[in-house]
Amino acid sequence: MNAIRILSGKHAAGMLRAFGTSAGRHSPYPYEITRVTQPDKAATAISFDTGDSPKDAAIIGWLRHTNIDPLAIDGQQMRPQDFSENRSFWPQVQQVLEKYAHEDPELQSQAAFFKSGWMNISDGRNPPPPGRTGDPEDILGSVLVEDKEIKQGSFQANLAHRLVTRNGLFQLPKYLQQRLADFSSSL
Structure with a gap:
């Protein structure tokens, strides 16, 4: 090899x-x-x-x-x-997102503008325009935001996400x- x-x-x-x-x-x-x-x-x-x-x-x-x-x-x-x-x-990606999504500076920045509820984590290969929802294959999953903070361990995977798309x-x-x-x- x-x-x-x-x-x-x-x-x-x-x-x-x-x-x-x-x-x-x-x-x-x-x-x-x-x-x-x-x-x-x-x-x-x-x-x-x-x-x-x-x-x-x-x-x-x-x-x-x-x-x-x-x-x-x-x-x-x-x-x-x-x-x-x-x-x-893919299960490894899910484990990492569940364990560390609440620590990610980019996601924390997004959560600061999000009051409460479920926030999608979009794949960086094809990010949606601000305020829009991405294509299902480009949404890694969602995290729960409470009072502008990502709740630790709240990541829920999107089973429609694809590792490789067009x-x-x-x-x-x-x-x-x-x-x-x-x-x-x-x-």
Whole structure:
């Protein structure tokens, strides 16, 4: 197995990126992705684990080999038709969101403008306009907000969320992304 780490976002030529994308415009994926080629398989494993050989639980999924080199595909360019999800990965994302969503600075900032009730956590790959609800496949889940504070442990996953859509690989806020990378590396 050969692991290739693809540097994206701030790591790639110092590019700045707005959180989210719009149709027809490509922004580099903001997080580091490790790709592990397996000559005996017709797919490349995709992971946030920066080790040479990520454990099975740390693999997000597999990018099928097509006429496009999977090593040249950035997280924003991944498409559902070329991706197979690792079914054991999404529960890890849920655990991280349940444990740490109340600590995330971006989510806390959103909650400060939200009095009480359930607040959606939108996927950064395709954030909805302010005051709007995102597409079901782009809503990670919801947290309970009470008096402008996220209630610890209140995260409820959205089972319609997809790790890869036509807008690319999922994107958590920076704080939660780091918690997920740490969690996956510890498995």
